[in-house]
Amino acid sequence: MKRLEEKHALITGGTAGIGLETAKQFLLEGAQVAVTGRNEDSLKAVSEELGSAVQTIKSNAGNIADQTKLATQLSNTFPKLDVVYINAGDVTHKPLEDWDENNFDQVINTNLKGPFFLIQALLPMLSDSASIILCGSVSARIGLPQSSVYAASKAGLISLARTLSGELKDRGIRVNILSPGPTQTDALEKFGLAKEEENALREEIKNLVPLKRMGTTIELAKAAVFMASDESSYMLGAELLIDGGVGNL
Numbered sequence: 001m002k003r004l005e006e007k008h009a010l011i012t013g014g015t016a017g018i019g020l021e022t023a024k025q026f027l028l029e030g031a032q033v034a035v036t037g038r039n040e041d042s043l044k045a046v047s048e049e050l051g052s053a054v055q056t057i058k059s060n061a062g063n064i065a066d067q068t069k070l071a072t073q074l075s076n077t078f079p080k081l082d083v084v085y086i087n088a089g090d091v092t093h094k095p096l097e098d099w100d101e102n103n104f105d106q107v108i109n110t111n112l113k114g115p116f117f118l119i120q121a122l123l124p125m126l127s128d129s130a131s132i133i134l135c136g137s138v139s140a141r142i143g144l145p146q147s148s149v150y151a152a153s154k155a156g157l158i159s160l161a162r163t164l165s166g167e168l169k170d171r172g173i174r175v176n177i178l179s180p181g182p183t184q185t186d187a188l189e190k191f192g193l194a195k196e197e198e199n200a201l202r203e204e205i206k207n208l209v210p211l212k213r214m215g216t217t218i219e220l221a222k223a224a225v226f227m228a229s230d231e232s233s234y235m236l237g238a239e240l241l242i243d244g245g246v247g248n249l
């Protein structure tokens with residue numbers, strides 16, 4: 001039997017990077033999958049690549065009204081929800097002096113407030129052994145310059161994994177956090193750097209990692225499969241770091 005057979009899974013931000021690879025691995029393990037994203041072309045590309053096995057939904061993780069709409073839309077197509085992988089994230093990094101209230105709110109809304117209200121909106125359809133996986137970052141554990149608001153939002157998610165596990169455990173629902181270290185995706189391109197600067201940053205980041213390389217999306221996706229499946233049934237309120245050693249060495 002496949003590891004996610006008969007499970008219904010939602011992945012936010014599932015049109016690229018870690019979320020997209022996780023959608024592919026969930027499908028291979030027998031799950032029915034829905035993914036969200038903001039860009040219609042990317043959603044269409046996922047439909048074309050993965051076919052009707054995947055439901056694509058346009059939804060902005062940072063828009064609170066969208067969270068209720070997403071829950072309603074899912075409840076029309078899925079009988080229940082066994083896995084929620086809150087993966088969409090705003091990775092904006094900048095020096096302290098460059099932040100303004102709008103940028104701050106956008107990062108916190110996308111990474112912390114939206115996820116909180118999404119979980120609240122999904123409560124009625126969560127199955128009694130549901131696994132909620134929050135995507136953190138090793139940045140919440142280290143003092144990386146320019147990561148202040150981003151890292152604080154991810155630290156908030158570590159706390160949410162614990163408190164919501166405490167609150168939902170009597171329903172059999174587990175909330176855990178999967179924290180990547182530097183991983184090869186297009187996320188760095190969103191920093192708005194010139195190509196040369198971006199490549200230099202990539203090299204700098206690799207050197208920060210004890211394993212001297214960036215992780216791959218498949219390494220993260222395999223960890224997500226474990227956390228989504230019943231194999232992780234004794235894991236509650238915990239953090240799994242898949243980070244090449246950045247957070248511990």
Ligand SMILES: NC(=O)c1ccc[n+]([C@@H]2O[C@H](COP(=O)([O-])OP(=O)(O)OC[C@H]3O[C@@H](n4cnc5c(N)ncnc54)[C@H](OP(=O)(O)O)[C@@H]3O)[C@@H](O)[C@H]2O)c1
Pocket residue numbers: 012013014015016017018019036037038039042059060061062087088089090091110135136137138179180181182183184185186187190
């Ligand atoms: N890559 C890394 O090195 C790294 C390290 C630590 C943690 N992480 C975390 O891992 C997660 C995924 O990162 P990634 O590197 O895979 O990113 P990515 O390659 O840039 O992909 C991000 C995905 O999320 C979607 N997305 C972004 N903002 C969204 C929003 N507001 N609402 C809905 N969808 C949204 C994107 O689609 P649209 O833009 O079309 O909406 C895309 O599908 C993030 O939470 C990030 O913080 C990544």
